[in-house]
Amino acid sequence: MHVPSIDVAILTEDRYVTPDRNDWYQAQIAREEDLVADALAALGLRVGRRSWADPDMDWSQCRCALFRSTWDYFDRYAEFSSWLDRVAGQTRLFNAAELIRWNVDKRYLGDLQDKGVSIVPTRFVARGEVVSLADIMDAQGWDEVVFKPVVSGAARLTHRVGRATLSAHEAVFARCAADENMMVQAFEPAILSTGEVSVIVIGGRTTHAIRKTPRAGDFRVQDDHGGTVHAHAPAEDERWFAEAAVAACPVAPAYARVDFVRSADGVLRLMELELVEPELFFRFHPPAAAELAHVLAEKLR
Structure with missing residues (x-):
């Protein structure tokens, strides 16, 4: 009978496989993931950290994979999407591939x-749709908005626009909307x-x-x-x-x-x-990491 070598693979990205604990940002990532890894280990589960893009990883060798700091997926989306299709057939994913696919697109x-x-009032703009920010703001009665791609993260291509700065942002918005699906939201003061x-x-x-x-x-x-x-x-x-x-x-x-x-x-x-890969701020409440470990352990039973 085949026995996987890892119970839970904590998924990160290439940059953070070996975090630099002298860098505050990477030390924070390490602390968050250590809390989860320690909680899983305390339940007797074998844990490893792997980059989702590791070309040498045999995902059938782990019982499940837990998305954590995979924060480059939206910059490598085609590659990530292909990986998701493949790996979903080799191991269990948390969250499930169906949820990941639904959630990466903010529609x-x-x-x-x-x-x-x-929800915050939102107007979705399909790739190639010809519409200006002024048209949207006039139609919705908005004086200030934020626009961004529907597949994004870390505030990529995210802009705040008011009536006074509208003309300066129209060209940027047009370029973005020509390249990808976008969303425009009313700004919440x-x-x-x-x-x-x-x-x-x-x-x-x-x-x-x-x-x-x-x-x-x-x-x-x-x-x-x-x-x-x-x-x-x-x-x-x-x-x-x-x-x-x-x-x-x-x-x-x-x-x-x-x-x-x-x-x-x-x-x-x-x-x-x-x-998909939200920071869960376990450092503010470490018992939540133990709660996640128990949820995963229960699902693996």
């Missing part, structure tokens, strides 16, 4: 809205004041939350763009909102990060539902 927001999840809340949901249940705020003069909340992460005790409506968004997924995810903003009118609006 999933429309699916969630159809199921009653409140609350991002600048109270920030974006991220609720982490493991096995369908909220474990913890954080709040991200941008640095002065910016709107991007990611810490690699100067944003700041704060501990956050989720309110009851925030827990309910996050868990309802996860429950609306086509397949139940093992883990999810639900990013949303509380608008000026008090309404919670989903910004993104991260199911």
